[in-house]
Amino acid sequence: MITKRHGVAASALAAGALLLAACGTDNNTSGAPNPNQPTANIQCASGTLTAAGSTAQANAMSEWVKAYQNSCKDATINYQGGGSGKGVQQFQQGTIDFAGSDFALSSSDQPAADARCKTGPAINLPMVPGPIAVGYNLPDVKQPLNLSASTLAKIFTGKITNWDDQAIATDNPGVKLPSLGIQTFHRSDGSGTSYNFSNYLAKEAKADFPFEANKNWPAPGGQGSNGTQGIAQGVKSTPGAIGYMELSFATQSQLPYAKLGNAGGKFVELTTDNVKNFLAKAKTVGTGNDLKLEFDYTNADADAYPAVLVTYEIVCQSGNDSAKLPLLKNFLSYLASNDGQTPLTNQGYVPLPADLQTKVAAAVNSLA
Structure with a gap:
């Protein structure tokens, strides 16, 4: 794991x-x-x-x-x-x-x-x-957050701007969320991590993320950072921040990362086995x-983590x-x-x- x-x-x-x-x-x-x-x-x-x-x-x-x-x-x-x-x-x-x-x-x-x-x-x-981890900076929230693809799409397109938004609360029943502004971080350089994360949002939440997968981050707003290290550092130093990054950079920066929603509406923990289960259906x-390779974003298995890159x-x-x-x-x-x-x-x-x-x-x- x-x-x-x-x-x-x-x-x-x-x-x-x-x-x-x-x-x-x-x-x-x-x-x-x-x-x-x-x-x-x-x-x-x-x-x-x-x-x-x-x-x-x-x-x-x-x-x-x-x-x-x-x-x-x-x-x-x-x-x-x-x-x-x-x-x-x-x-x-x-x-x-x-x-x-x-x-x-x-x-x-x-x-x-x-x-x-x-x-x-x-x-x-x-x-x-x-795996692509979605790391965030909420010091007073101790348990891992659940974030559906729809909620993430709204966050990264600027439709959700505060952590106590009802959509985030719905994903996380019983969790006390702070009244704190959200600062998103994305890659400013051409990146396969951007391509794969935007592809996940485009496939799983098209109505809320009306963009195609792109190596250049396609959504407006947010803070651009050069390289994954820049995103991790930005999230680490900014209360209320959130960004997508390779797992090793999240762990290096000691950032918590979310359980992500898949096509079946399940919130899936980021583990080795769950990543393998998603990769198993790649063609x-x-x-x-x-x-x-082509990933199967229709995979609704409860043990298949959907934000993956190769x-x-x-x-x-x-x-x-x-x-x-x-x-x-x-x-x-x-x-x-x-x-x-x-x-x-x-x-x-x-x-x-x-x-x-x-x-x-x-x-x-x-x-x-």
């Missing part, structure tokens, strides 16, 4: 990941690389890879880079954050070897990505599933080795730099392996379902 008792570990991991995102590299000079005893499922190759994008997967990528470089002394992997939108743009421009993104390539982004690859299409490889809608590694199916291809394949193969996926639970993420993990491994093996 994912709970706030993991906050200390998540904080330490997030701090390392944020350092990685800020500096663009982590060569792990404090560790002693041992190429003679590589970790299981890490096959070494030499060279340098540069990647950028999703901050949602930064905690996972930080640990993966350290593990790979500990085993492979001649490999250097630089991962910068910057957000999914920036990562996709850099991939299209050919300045990075692969991009991390919290949303698959859109129909408008695909042509430029394909052109960058020259001899083959760009494909989406799901790698890091994780692969890409073709060939493009493993783009980060993708966007890479060329073919046309990769031949000198970098062995390292690219070996590193991504490690990410998709059991040794790469199993530790994700300790970092606030959820491992890929086994069948999808197998598909990703096969797709990585086919890169050329």
